[in-house]
Amino acid sequence: MIGRLSGVLLEKNPPQLLVDCNGIGYEVSVPMSTFYNLPAIGERVVLLTHLTVREDAHLLYGFGGAEERNVFRELIKISGIGARTALAILSGMSVPDLAQAITLQEAGRLTRVPGIGKKTAERLLLELKGKLGADLGGAPAASSDHSADILNALLALGYSDKEASLALKQVPAGSGVSDGIKAALKSLSRA
Structure with a gap:
């Protein structure tokens, strides 16, 4: 399992990155929250990663911090929520905002994220209640x-x-x- 990448940022094409790690270029998909905090092309970057192995592909997802990666991992455990949807959620709202929405059970805030309908939002609130809201909500x-x-x-x-x-x-x-x-x-x- 690839858990962390440290290398030179070669390309930035939202949401894709190309990171050179000692001569090997890794394609990494990142949420927009991580993308906006990246250094300039040619500079060093460190990303925590999550590797997904499918029949037809090995996909690498990168995150600026452990909290964001942990939330991504919780999201993809939910039935019907894939990696793309999890990236969309993390791109559409910050981790503290997501935690607050879960703590307060506010489906309306989740439905503002593209690709999240009312039923999906309600399922997210139900599945993540106590897992995410209590830990990160602070209340x-x-x-x-x-x-x-x-x-x-x-x-x-x-x-x-x-x-x-x-x-x-x-x-x-x-x-x-x-x-x-x-x-x-x-x-x-x-x-």
Whole structure:
């Protein structure tokens, strides 16, 4: 298994790279988040990698950091999510944004990524809940559950994603569901 590449960056054609490692050129597909942080052509680059072996190809995927690679690996474990879709998700949203969407169970944020429909987004939320959101979201599980309940209540009342998310930020930490909804509604009535 190829876990890391260190070499000279020869070509950059999104999302493909060509990296020269001591005379051997490796073609690597990277998410746009990694692509934007690459050095100039001719400079040294270090990428963490994931090798996928298929009947018809050996495909190498590169990442700027371990967190991004770990998320990629979690994504491709999900039935119906291939490497291209996982790269699209990581290109469309940062790892902390993805973790927050999972923690708060916000399917709407995932459907903004090209190629992700409502059913796929819901499956991602279900499969990754507790695996990704809790680890990377930074919020304790109990308060994130209350946040999700409060957010869902506001959405059910007809508020937009943006309004509900802004109101949720005004809710004091550690609030229960009913107190949180009351605080969110107060902040919405002032707006």
